[in-house]
Amino acid sequence: SQELEQSPQSLIVQEGKNLTINCTSSKTLYGLYWYKQKYGEGLIFLMMLQKGGEEKSHEKITAKLDEKKQQSSLHITASQPSHAGIYLCGADNDGNKLVFGAGTILRVKS
Amino acid sequence: DAGVTQSPTHLIKTRGQQVTLRCSPISGHKSVSWYQQVLGQGPQFIFQYYEKEERGRGNFPDRFSARQFPNYSSELNVNALLLGDSALYLCASSFGGRNEQFFGPGTRLTVL
Numbered sequence: 001s002q003e004l005e006q007s008p009q010s011l012i013v014q015e016g017k018n019l020t021i022n023c024t025s026s027k028t029l030y031g032l033y034w035y036k037q038k039y040g041e042g043l044i045f046l047m048m049l050q051k052g053g054e055e056k057s058h059e060k061i062t063a064k065l066d067e068k069k070q071q072s073s074l075h076i077t078a079s080q081p082s083h084a085g086i087y088l089c090g091a092d093n094d095g096n097k098l099v100f101g102a103g104t105i106l107r108v109k110s
Numbered sequence: 111d112a113g114v115t116q117s118p119t120h121l122i123k124t125r126g127q128q129v130t131l132r133c134s135p136i137s138g139h140k141s142v143s144w145y146q147q148v149l150g151q152g153p154q155f156i157f158q159y160y161e162k163e164e165r166g167r168g169n170f171p172d173r174f175s176a177r178q179f180p181n182y183s184s185e186l187n188v189n190a191l192l193l194g195d196s197a198l199y200l201c202a203s204s205f206g207g208r209n210e211q212f213f214g215p216g217t218r219l220t221v222l
Binding site: 004033035040041042043044045048088090094097098099100101102103 | 114143145150151152153154155158166168198200202210211212213214215216218
């Protein structure tokens with residue numbers, strides 16, 4: 001079965017700094033989702049990547065999909081306290097059944 | 111437009127009891143999926159329903175069951191509750207097939 005490994009598990013950054021979160025799959029990625037979650041709440045859809053080399057941006061968040069490396073990265077530019085939360089990557093496994101990584105906890109110090 | 115809604119928000123049950131969780135998808139969405147998220151982990155897939163038919167089942171015991179109604183809302187039932195069933199239960203809806211899934215706020219189930 002497909003497994004997703006996220007790194008780092010957690011990070012603390014100073015407000016204004018850039019950061020990157022990685023998601024590596026054990027199998028070929030056919031669709032990769034990024035979600036943000038506040039503790040104990042639902043998941044907020046950020047982006048979906050479907051093609052190798054695809055890159056999408058939303059405000060200060062950019063995600064890329066490297067199909068050959070079976071990896072995706074999420075980059076936040078000039079982090080703000082509102083970026084704090086848990087970032088989850090999910091892979092489309094066998095017909096829209098998402099498999100998720102364990103998540104990366106982001107804290108932003110102001 | 112309203113997003114995915116779930117009820118109840120929180121629930122406390124005792125071991126051996128049964129629970130029913132409810133989900134209303136985004137208007138126009140025909141697929142509903144259920145996920146279980148244990149503290150500190152990513153969500154685990156339980157079921158997917160599309161057009162009222164089960165399209166997928168995750169690695170969960172038969173104590174877990176679900177159904178989808180003609181209006182595309184869905185219920186998740188869990189029988190003979192165990193302490194390990196304590197988790198955040200998330201519902202996600204999508205238009206169908208391989209589309210973006212949008213999640214509801216979740217139902218926090220605590221089993222004592």
